[in-house]
Each structure stands twice: as C-alpha cells, then as structure tokens.
Amino acid sequence: MKNTLKRRNFIKLTVSASGALIAGVHLQSCMPKKPQAEVHQFSPLIKIDTDGWISLIAKNPEIGQGVKTALPMILAEELGANWNKVKVVQADYDTIYDEQWAGGSYAIILNWDLMRTAGAMVRQVLIEAASKKMNLPVEEFITKNSKVFHTKSNKTLPFEELIAEASQIPLPEEVEFKPTDSFEIVGKNIPQVDLDKLVSGGAEFAIDIKLPEMVYATVLKNPVFEGGVSSYDDEDARLVNGVIDIIELNNAAYGGRLLGPNSPNFVNGVAVIANSTWATFKAAKKLKVVWDNTGSRKENTDEIFERFHAQLSNTSIERKDGDIAKAKRSAASSFEAVYEVPFLAHATMEPMNCTVDFRTDVCEVWVPTQNPEALQEGLIKLFGLQPEQIKIHLPRIGGAFGRRYYVDYAMDAAVLSKKTGKPVKLTWTREEDIRHDWYRPGSVQKISASLDKDGMVTGWQHILANASRKTSLGREGGPAGTEIDEYDFPAGFVPNLQLEYGHVLSDVPLGQWRAVASSANAFTVHCFLDELAILNKTDPIDYFLKFIGPERMVPVVDDYEFDLKRLIHVVEKVRQNSNWDTPLPEGQGRGFAARKGAGSFIAEVVTVSADENRKIKILKVDAIVDCGIVVNPSGATAQVEGGILEGLCAALYGEITFKDGATEQSNFHDYKWMRMGEVPEIHIEFIKNELPPRGLGEPPLPPAIPALVNAIYAATGKRIRKLPIVQ
Amino acid sequence: MPSYTLTVNSVEKTVSVDTDTPLLWVLRDKLGLTGTKYGCGKGLCGACTVQYKGNAVRSCTLTADSVLEGNITTIEGLSEGQNHPVQQAWRELDVPQCGYCQSGQIISAATLLSKNPKPTEDEINASMAGNICRCGTYTRIREAFQLAASKLDE
Ligand code: FES
Ligand code: FES
Numbered sequence: 073m074k075n076t077l078k079r080r081n082f083i084k085l086t087v088s089a090s091g092a093l094i095a096g097v098h099l100q101s102c103m104p105k106k107p108q109a110e111v112h113q114f115s116p117l118i119k120i121d122t123d124g125w126i127s128l129i130a131k132n133p134e135i136g137q138g139v140k141t142a143l144p145m146i147l148a149e150e151l152g153a154n155w156n157k158v159k160v161v162q163a164d165y166d167t168i169y170d171e172q173w174a175g176g177s178y179a180i181i182l183n184w185d186l187m188r189t190a191g192a193m194v195r196q197v198l199i200e201a202a203s204k205k206m207n208l209p210v211e212e213f214i215t216k217n218s219k220v221f222h223t224k225s226n227k228t229l230p231f232e233e234l235i236a237e238a239s240q241i242p243l244p245e246e247v248e249f250k251p252t253d254s255f256e257i258v259g260k261n262i263p264q265v266d267l268d269k270l271v272s273g274g275a276e277f278a279i280d281i282k283l284p285e286m287v288y289a290t291v292l293k294n295p296v297f298e299g300g301v302s303s304y305d306d307e308d309a310r311l312v313n314g315v316i317d318i319i320e321l322n323n324a325a326y327g328g329r330l331l332g333p334n335s336p337n338f339v340n341g342v343a344v345i346a347n348s349t350w351a352t353f354k355a356a357k358k359l360k361v362v363w364d365n366t367g368s369r370k371e372n373t374d375e376i377f378e379r380f381h382a383q384l385s386n387t388s389i390e391r392k393d394g395d396i397a398k399a400k401r402s403a404a405s406s407f408e409a410v411y412e413v414p415f416l417a418h419a420t421m422e423p424m425n426c427t428v429d430f431r432t433d434v435c436e437v438w439v440p441t442q443n444p445e446a447l448q449e450g451l452i453k454l455f456g457l458q459p460e461q462i463k464i465h466l467p468r469i470g471g472a473f474g475r476r477y478y479v480d481y482a483m484d485a486a487v488l489s490k491k492t493g494k495p496v497k498l499t500w501t502r503e504e505d506i507r508h509d510w511y512r513p514g515s516v517q518k519i520s521a522s523l524d525k526d527g528m529v530t531g532w533q534h535i536l537a538n539a540s541r542k543t544s545l546g547r548e549g550g551p552a553g554t555e556i557d558e559y560d561f562p563a564g565f566v567p568n569l570q571l572e573y574g575h576v577l578s579d580v581p582l583g584q585w586r587a588v589a590s591s592a593n594a595f596t597v598h599c600f601l602d603e604l605a606i607l608n609k610t611d612p613i614d615y616f617l618k619f620i621g622p623e624r625m626v627p628v629v630d631d632y633e634f635d636l637k638r639l640i641h642v643v644e645k646v647r648q649n650s651n652w653d654t655p656l657p658e659g660q661g662r663g664f665a666a667r668k669g670a671g672s673f674i675a676e677v678v679t680v681s682a683d684e685n686r687k688i689k690i691l692k693v694d695a696i697v698d699c700g701i702v703v704n705p706s707g708a709t710a711q712v713e714g715g716i717l718e719g720l721c722a723a724l725y726g727e728i729t730f731k732d733g734a735t736e737q738s739n740f741h742d743y744k745w746m747r748m749g750e751v752p753e754i755h756i757e758f759i760k761n762e763l764p765p766r767g768l769g770e771p772p773l774p775p776a777i778p779a780l781v782n783a784i785y786a787a788t789g790k791r792i793r794k795l796p797i798v799q
Numbered sequence: 800m801p802s803y804t805l806t807v808n809s810v811e812k813t814v815s816v817d818t819d820t821p822l823l824w825v826l827r828d829k830l831g832l833t834g835t836k837y838g839c840g841k842g843l844c845g846a847c848t849v850q851y852k853g854n855a856v857r858s859c860t861l862t863a864d865s866v867l868e869g870n871i872t873t874i875e876g877l878s879e880g881q882n883h884p885v886q887q888a889w890r891e892l893d894v895p896q897c898g899y900c901q902s903g904q905i906i907s908a909a910t911l912l913s914k915n916p917k918p919t920e921d922e923i924n925a926s927m928a929g930n931i932c933r934c935g936t937y938t939r940i941r942e943a944f945q946l947a948a949s950k951l952d953e
Pocket of ligand 1: 836837838839840841842843844845846847848857858859860
C-alpha cells in the first residue's frame with residue numbers, strides 16, 4: 073500500500089553526538105485539521121544506536137491498556153527492527169507528539185497510520201543507504217531483524233552500519249507500508265515492555281516518586297460538593313510528629329472554576345504537609361474543620377432520581393427520524409420500560425496522587441494523568457506560565473478508566489509545591505479518592521416501542537434524563553450537554569425514531585467512565601430488545617438479527633456507518649461458541665448483547681446459574697471481537713477480559729449514593745469490587761481480518777451488562793430494570 | 800520517636816517512626832521499598848500484601864512495633880533474580896495490566912503455594928479473596944497459579 077505524504081517534513085533524521093541515528097518527528101504537523109505551521113522543532117521517535125540497540129518512544133500515557141508496548145510494536149514492524157534489541161522509552165508530555173492522551177479507545181486508531189508512516193520512512197532511508205553502499209537496486213532489499221537484507225544474495229547490513237549514509241539521504245515523498253501478511257511483530261503475542269519490573273516491584277508509578285528534599289502532602293476536602301471551608305482548628309493536627317504545615321486550599325483563591333465547568337477544579341479543603349505520608353494521613357484525621365455548605369444543593373440520591381424521573385417529560389429532541397406518533401397510531405401493539413442506572417466511581421487501584429517540584433520558575437510534574445494537555449492548560453492559566461516553563465513526566469499509571477482526564481489532584485499538588493517552596497508529593501487517601509471522584513452519571517431511561525403484527529419495531533422512542541457529564545458541577549451557563557447522542561444505537565435501524573434528553577442540574581461532579589454513555593445506554597437498549605424478544609416469544613439472538621436486518625451498510629450520521637456484515641458475523645459466531653442453542657439445566661440461563669464501539673464489533677453471551685434464593689453465579693462469558701488487525705493479541709485479550717469484568721462488576725455491585733450533598737461510600741468495603749471467586753470463565757475469540765485496527769479499551773464493557781441481566785432473566789424469569797443487581 | 804529494628808528481606812533495618820506507623824509506610828517512605836503499594840489503608844484491597852513469618856499479611860494494618868519478631872518479605876525480596884516460580888508464571892502469561900495490584904497478588908499467590916503446592920480452585924479463591932484487581936487480571940492469575948504449581952512440581 074502506497075501512501076503519498078502531504079507533510080514530508082513531519083520527520084527529520086539527525087545523527088547525535090554519540091553517533092546514533094535519530095528520527096525526530098513533529099506529529100502535530102501531520103494531523104488533519106491542525107494549522108499547518110512551519111516545522112522547526114522535532115522530538116525523537118526512533119533512535120538507532122551504534123551498538124545496534126534501537127530506542128523507540130512510547131508517546132501516550134500507559135494506564136494498563138498496553139499502548140506502551142503496542143505503539144512501539146507498530147513502529148518496529150514497519151522499520152523491520154529486532155524486537156529483542158528494542159528499548160521502549162516513555163515520552164514526557166510534548167505538544168509535538170500530538171494527541172498524547174489516553175482515552176476513548178483512541179490510541180491505536182489515531183496512531184496506526186502515523187507509527188507505520190514514521191517506521192516505513194526510516195526503513196526506506198536505510199534501504200536506500202544500503203543500496204547505495206552495495207550498489208544494488210533498492211527494490212531488491214527488505215529490512216528484518218534490524219538489518220537491511222538483500223533478497224537475491226542473502227547479504228545483510230546491520231542498521232547501525234548505515235547511520236552515516238542514511239543521515240545524508242533525503243526523506244522519501246512516498247512511503248510504502250509492509251503488506252500485512254508479512255508482519256512479524258504486529259499480530260504476535262508480545263509480552264508488555266515493563267513486565268520484568270511489574271513482577272518484581274520495580275515499575276515506578278507516580279506514587280513511588282521520591283525527590284531530594286521532597287515533603288509529603290494529603291488533603292481533607294469538604295465532602296459536600298460545592299461546599300467551602302468556614303474555619304478550622306489545626307492544633308491537634310500540628311502535634312502529630314513530622315507535620316510541617318497546614319494549608320487551606322481555597323477554590324476561589326486559586327481561580328475558582330478555572331477552566332470552565334468541565335475542567336480542572338479545586339474542591340475546598342485543608343492540606344497537611346509533613347515528612348511522611350503516614351504523618352499527613354494521621355494529621356488530616358485530627359483536623360477539626362467547620363465546613364461552609366451554604367452554596368451546596370445538599371442533594372440526596374432519592375431526590376436526584378425523582379428529578380430524573382420528572383424530567384422524562386421535559387426533554388429536548390436529539391434525533392428525530394420519521395414520525396413516532398404515526399408509528400404509534402398504526403401499531404399492532406406497543407411496549408415500554410423504564411430503567412434506572414446508578415452513579416459510579418472509578419476507584420483506580422492507584423489513588424490520586426501527584427508530585428510537583430515548583431521551586432524555580434519551572435513547574436516540573438510527575439503525574440498519573442490521561443490528559444497532560446489539560447494539566448498544562450490549567451497550570452498556564454493558574455500561574456501565568458509559558459508552556460516552556462512546564463515539564464510533565466508521564467510515569468506508568470495504576471489504572472485510569474476515565475478518572476484521570478481530570479487533573480484536580482495535580483493542580484492541588486502544584487499549588488502546594490508553590491506555597492511550600494518544596495517538591496511535594498500529594499497522595500489522596502482512598503476515602504478522598506472515592507468521595508471526590510468525577511462520577512459516571514446515573515440516569516433514568518424510558519424506551520417505548522411501537523410494534524407491528526409480527527412483533528417487530530416500527531417506532532422507537534428513547535428518553536434519557538440525568539445530570540450530564542458535559543455540564544458537570546451543574547451550574548447554569550455551562551455547555552449544554554446530553555448523555556444520549558444522535559448516533560446512539562439503534563439510530564439508523566428504525567424508520568421512526570426519536571432520541572430525547574431531559575437535563576437536570578446537580579452539584580455532583582460527573583465525568584468520563586470507561587465506555588462513557590454506552591456504559592449506561594447499552595444496558596437499557598439491549599435489555600429492552602431482549603424484553604421485546606421475550607414478549608414476542610422469539611429467541612433473543614434471532615430477534616436481534618431480525619431487528620438489525622440483512623448485511624448492508626447502515627448510515628447512522630455523517631461519516632459514521634455500520635457495517636452489518638461484521639456485526640452479524642460476530643453475533644453468529646458467539647451463538648456457536650457459547651452453544652447458545654443447546655439447552656441448559658434448570659436454574660441456568662444465557663443472555664446476549666452485541667454492539668459496535670470505537671469502530672470494533674463485539675458480541676457477548678453470559679451464562680449464569682441462580683439457586684432457589686436467586687443467588688447469582690456467573691459461570692461463563694463468551695466474547696467474539698472484530699477490531700480489525702489485532703496489534704498485540706496478549707494485550708488485546710487483556711483489554712477484553714478487563715472490560716468484561718468491569719462491566720459485570722459494575723452491573724452486580726456498582727453504586728455511588730449521596731446524602732446531604734456528599735458521597736456515602738468511602739472505601740472498598742462499601743464500594744464493592746469483584747473478587748477472584750466470583751470471576752467466570754472467559755472465552756474470547758478475535759475475528760481475523762486485514763482491516764485497520766480499531767479501539768478495544770471501551771467496547772468490551774457495555775455489552776457485558778445487558779448480557780448478564782438478560783441471562784438472569786433467562787435463568788430466573790426475573791427482569792431487572794434497575795442497577796446494581798445486588799441491592 | 801522510638802526506633803525499631805525490623806528484618807526486611809533478611810536484612811536488619813533500624814527505623815525511627817511513631818509506634819502506630821503501619822509497616823506499609825515504613826517500607827515505602829522510610830526504606831524505599833515501593834513495590835508494596837497503598838490501595839485502601841484498611842486491609843480491604845491487598846495491594847500492600849507482604850509476608851511476615853511466612854504468612855501473607857496486609858502491611859497497612861500492622862504497625863511497625865508488631866512485626867519485630869520475624870522476617871518480612873516484600874516483592875523486592877521474594878526471590879533471587881526475580882525467578883520465583885510464581886514470578887516466572889506471571890511473566891509467561893503476561894498477567895499484569897496496570898500492574899498496581901500485582902505485587903500483592905504475587906505475594907499472596909507465592910504464600911499459598913509455599914504452604915499448599917497443589918491448591919484446589921476453592922483454596923485459591925479463598926486465599927486470593929483479599930486481593931482486588933481493578934483491571935480484571937483474575938482469569939490470568941488463575942491460569943498462572945496452575946502454571947506456577949506445575950513449575951513447583953518439576
Ligand atoms: S492498602 Fe492494605 S489492604 Fe489495601
Ligand atoms: S493490574 Fe491494575 S489493578 Fe490489577
């Protein structure tokens with residue numbers, strides 16, 4: 073496949089003082105839709121050392137999703153590198169790398185072509201250098217194992233011997249990608265690059281950073297959202313051994329809602345600075361703070377959900393196809409159901425923390441973030457810094473799941489380092505972490521269908537009412553946000569369809585949670601379809617296949633269409649793999665759901681058993697995934713396993729509740745997570761094809777929830793419309 | 800501040816800390832052994848699991864003065880050359896995702912296998928129940944148990 077380069081100057085070859093060949097890039101300049109500025113600066117992506125070792129930059133934050141391995145694999149593949157002599161180096165934040173964030177299952181989608189292009193370009197230059205040196209035509213060379221290989225004579229030249237020649241060769245205007253069937257790295261099970269460190273305690277997370285002269289900090293924040301500090305007594309806290317200072321963190325003093333309603337923000341509270349983490353935790357407990365909660369709505373969960381229910385009849389229309397009223401009038405029958413979805417916390421295994429050294433006019437940060445760009449923006453606004461004064465390191469991250477889009481904890485740490493004049497490591501307790509999350513919004517959803525005489529859908533109305541993450545920290549005047557989008561399934565599949573949104577304002581901070589709105593909407597839509605199938609006395613998979621119709625491209629919105637061939641294929645395959653059509657013993661049941669997400673197609677079947685007391689045991693999950701080319705099967709399978717378990721766990725237990733404006737849960741005893749004994753067998757199969765790879769972090773999660781709920785119905789006859797399942 | 804002598808990975812270490820300082824923070828902040836992680840501080844998640852006198856314990860719930868009598872093994876000292884059969888199995892199956900819980904998981908697994916080289920599934924579930932993996936590596940951990948047990952057999 074040939075790729076003519078519009079922006080050849082996004083890459084530049086230089087030779088370092090030590091004699092290494094460095095391919096520097098300016099990825100920002102080759103992103104479409106970005107102003108095409110003159111490029112002067114480059115950041116390294118590939119470095120070929122004189123000893124034959126190759127360093128590859130991992131540009132995106134590693135949150136456990138495997139990009140630190142997968143993106144360099146793509147580079148190495150096109151380059152023809154010997155993976156056993158590759159060192160992967162984590163990049164710091166650098167705008168030149170562009171799109172340097174983790175989220176939305178986008179890392180592979182956005183970087184596949186870029187990594188291939190950069191790798192292929194350097195490969196072509198090395199080949200040209202070899203062809204010059206050996207005086208043989210370029211067409212007769214390939215690269216393999218970090219060598220240029222002359223296919224006719226079997227002669228080889230190692231990359232490191234071509235550095236001087238290569239650096240003199242102008243970069244090609246056209247690159248040719250390797251044929252996918254010649255891949256030697258992509259598509260192989262490659263163990264993640266930090267594996268040795270991870271099994272020996274040697275992987276450094278941000279929470280492990282220790283700087284000379286560093287002090288430790290923690291915060292006690294007003295548990296009530298939108299509350300403030302009225303006064304505090306820190307006498308007892310200061311008596312704790314090792315306490316250095318007590319500092320009030322005041323939202324208004326630091327710019328208030330600095331970056332708008334959906335951005336870094338400070339919750340008012342009091343910080344403890346001490347010479348150890350333990351001293352900060354201990355002293356924080358001894359602080360006596362009088363909170364000022366006059367600005368809070370003092371919300372309770374029941375009352376929030378009452379408002380959601382009420383808002384079902386006060387909505388805006390997000391999409392309207394055909395005429396649902398007309399469909400209703402001519403319907404043979406109709407059906408409706410109302411579902412409730414709870415708020416959820418992220419509870420990443422590594423609690424929020426950040427280390428900042430802001431002793432000089434440079435602010436140096438070690439931060440577990442998915443979104444370094446937001447942090448840079450926040451620091452610029454808060455301290456009036458220039459981008460060059462901000463240095464953000466991106467250590468490995470102990471889980472993110474969307475929580476770390478928000479950089480509130482990092483902003484706190486910067487304020488504290490500035491105030492103390494010391495490097496500060498801020499660590500939140502688990503309690504602060506759960507109480508000051510940016511929660512997955514709860515919602516109430518009502519779906520109504522008009523049905524023809526065969527029980528098939530002729531009209532579909534989906535109303536979702538909640539407080540939106542897009543207007544988070546609900547004050548008037550924020551951007552209007554909805555939690556139901558015009559492209560939400562089954563838009564494009566039903567001639568008469570209406571998607572509506574009822575917006576409620578709330579103080580609760582809301583944010584992205586793995587799979588975002590799909591984590592809630594897949595439950596309601598795919599359970600509703602299951603209900604329709606049962607109503608129609610049809611097998612749920614048969615009903616679904618009839619509902620989506622024959623193989624074709626379904627246009628949903630501009631530049632988003634649905635290739636039904638791929639969806640039908642994963643559905644049929646999961647039917648087979650799960651033995652769907654073989655009856656189960658009494659007390660067991662199977663449930664099904666299939667979706668498209670982040671460009672990938674996934675079908676899942678969950679098998680459960682339920683005893684007389686309706687105690688549920690999840691026995692097995694079968695999943696079929698079509699995400700195009702699977703870059704690293706080991707990492708990809710892990711994403712699917714993790715996504716499925718997270719969905720199942722959220723469906724069973726996940727619930728955050730509020731009382732008088734504060735979160736009621738605080739740690740893993742009341743925000744329950746799945747344990748080993750509850751984990752089902754999981755069987756995953758990937759569809760093999762040559763299509764460009766698509767996202768995998770999010771898509772496995774949403775279908776697991778309705779598949780589980782539908783399985784419980786199949787096993788017990790009990791229809792669950794309110795999550796979590798275990799109340 | 801009182802001072803205590805602890806045996807960590809078979810080496811004696813003397814630290815000055817308040818009596819109520821949990822072993823977790825002695826290891827992390829005083830001794831620089833950051834492989835042991837903080838996850839909950841309440842004995843609920845297992846991220847801080849270490850061995851004390853050969854038993855898996857939650858280092859966040861034990862104060863420094865209560866662990867003076869025997870050896871404390873952290874992930875850093877589990878084996879020579881990081882080649883414990885459990886670590887080998889973990890590597891072969893590429894178990895970790897984010898990795899944050901993994902030191903605790905490995906210590907719990909190694910402890911069970913040291914007492915019971917052929918655990919049943921129920922025994923594995925019971926002794927791993929205190930270790931949360933937020934990323935969902937459980938199915939691979941289960942597989943890694945089988946592999947590690949077979950390595951111990953050789
Ligand atoms: S930190 Fe000790 S069990 Fe969670
Ligand atoms: S690997 Fe992330 S918590 Fe277990």
